[in-house]
Amino acid sequence: MYTFRLNLKRISIWILLLTQILLILSYFFLQVAPTEPKSDIKISFLKSNDDVKDATATYHTLNTNIILKSVSTKHSYIDFNSSLCFKSGTDLISMKISKEINWKCKCLPGWHGNDCGQPEVLWRAMIASRKPIKIKGPRTFERRLIYFFEVDRYSEYVADIRINELGDIVDLFILYEDRGSNYLQSKLNNKFYKEYQDKILYIQDKREHLWKKVKTRLKNLRNDDIILSSNLNEIPNRDALTFLKFYDQWPQPIKFRFRWSVFGFFWMHPSRTIISGGACTVSFLKEMFNNKLSLLTDNKTLSSQVYKGIILGDLNHYGGWFCEYCNDPAQVVEFLASKPKNVINWDRIDKQKIDNSYIEDLIENGVYIDGKTQLIKARKYRDSYFAPRFVNEHNWRYDFLLTNFYSKLDYYEG
Structure with missing residues (x-):
C-alpha cells in the first residue's frame, strides 16, 4: 500500500511537470507577432505583380x-477662443501668457492674415499683383x-x-x-x-x-x-x-x-x-x-x-x-x-x-x-x-x- 501511494505521488509530479512543459511550448509556438506601430510617413506603396x-x-x-x-490640417492650427491661429506664424507664447481673452491671432514678424497663415513673401506678392484675390482656408x-x-x-x-x-x-x-x-x-x-x-x-x-x-x-x-x-x-x-x-x-x-x-x-x-x-x-x-x-x-x-x-x-x-x-x-x-x-x-x-x-x-x-x-x-x-x-x-x-x-x-x- 505504501509503495502504491509513493508511485501515485511520483506519477502526479511527472504529470504536473509535463503539463508545465506543454504550456511553455504552447506559448512559444502560438505566440503572435506584435502589430507594428503605424508610420507617420505621408506616402504608402502598394506592390503590384510587376514590381521588380x-x-x-x-x-x-x-x-x-x-x-x-x-x-488633416488641424495639427497645424490652435484655437484661441474664437480665433483659429496657424501655429508657425503665431506668437503662441504671448497669447498664452496674456490674461485677457484672445479674440485675434497675434502674428510673428513676417506673418500676416487673420490666422497668421500668410508668409511675408506670399502676402507681398498678392498686394503687388493688384488683382482681386480672395484666399479661402484653411x-x-x-x-x-x-x-x-x-x-x-x-x-x-x-x-x-x-x-x-x-x-x-x-x-x-x-x-x-x-x-x-x-x-x-x-x-x-x-x-x-x-x-x-x-x-x-x-x-x-x-x-x-x-x-x-x-x-x-x-x-x-x-x-x-x-x-x-x-x-x-x-x-x-x-x-x-x-x-x-x-x-x-x-x-x-x-x-x-x-x-x-x-x-x-x-x-x-x-x-x-x-x-x-x-x-x-x-x-x-x-x-x-x-x-x-x-x-x-x-x-x-x-x-x-x-x-x-x-x-x-x-x-x-x-x-x-x-x-x-x-x-x-x-x-x-x-x-x-x-x-x-x-x-x-x-x-x-x-x-x-x-x-x-x-x-x-x-x-x-x-x-x-x-x-x-x-x-x-x-x-x-x-x-x-x-x-x-x-x-x-x-x-x-x-x-x-x-x-x-x-x-x-x-x-x-x-
Whole structure:
C-alpha cells in the first residue's frame, strides 16, 4: 500500500511537470507577432505583380504604385477662443501668457492674415499683383505636394539642401536624370538622401516625358494636388509652399523670384534675382498646359493674358534661392569644361586660364565667372534671407557655402 501511494505521488509530479512543459511550448509556438506601430510617413506603396525592385533600395521607381496619404490640417492650427491661429506664424507664447481673452491671432514678424497663415513673401506678392484675390482656408486636409527636379553631379549640394529643407512638406520628390546617366541612381543606391528615400521616385528621362509616366502610378491623385517643378540649383521658399498646401483660391500658375547667389550664399549676382520654376494644381496643369511640365516652368506663361498667376518674391523678400556655381572650385572647373559655347559665353572668357586658382580668385574677390562682373557681398547676420533655414541650422554641414574661406576677412568673421 505504501509503495502504491509513493508511485501515485511520483506519477502526479511527472504529470504536473509535463503539463508545465506543454504550456511553455504552447506559448512559444502560438505566440503572435506584435502589430507594428503605424508610420507617420505621408506616402504608402502598394506592390503590384510587376514590381521588380532591388531589395537593398528604399527609393521608388516606375514599377511602384503609389498612394498619397491624406493629412488633416488641424495639427497645424490652435484655437484661441474664437480665433483659429496657424501655429508657425503665431506668437503662441504671448497669447498664452496674456490674461485677457484672445479674440485675434497675434502674428510673428513676417506673418500676416487673420490666422497668421500668410508668409511675408506670399502676402507681398498678392498686394503687388493688384488683382482681386480672395484666399479661402484653411482646408480640412492638406493638398499633396509633388516636386519634380533634375539632379546631376554638379548640383549635388543644392539637391541635398532642398530635400532636407522641404522634406517634411513635400509628399513626393520626383528626381530625374538623363538616360544613359546613372550618377543619381548610384548615389541613391549608396543611401544618398537616406532620411527621405521613401519619398523619392527615381526616373531616367527628360522632363517633358515625366508627368505622363508618373501620373499613371499615382493611384489616388486629386485634382487639387500641387505640381511643383524647378530647374537645377533652385530652392523654393518652404513657407510659401506650406501656404499653398493649406489654402484655396490662390492665383495660378505660381512663379518664383529666386535670390541669385553665386559660389555660395555670401555673394549675390548684381541682378539680385532670377524668375524661374512654377507651381499649379493637377487640374490646372491638365486644362491650361495640356499636362506639359515645360510650360509650367516657361516664363512666357506669365506674360500671357490667359493666366492670372503671381510671382512669389521681390528684391527684399525672396521666393527661394538660386545658388549658381555652389561647388568646390574643382567641380566648377569641370562643369565649365563640360558646357558647349552656346551655354557659356566663351567670347568673354579665356577658356585656357580657367583652373582651380582662377575660380578661387573669383570667389575671394567676388567676381562673376566672366571675370568682369562684380558681385554683391551678402551679410550673414543682417539678412533674414541670407540662406535657407536648414542651411543656417546646419552651418557645420554647409560651411563653405556660408563663409568665403578664400577671403581672410570673411574667414575670421565666420
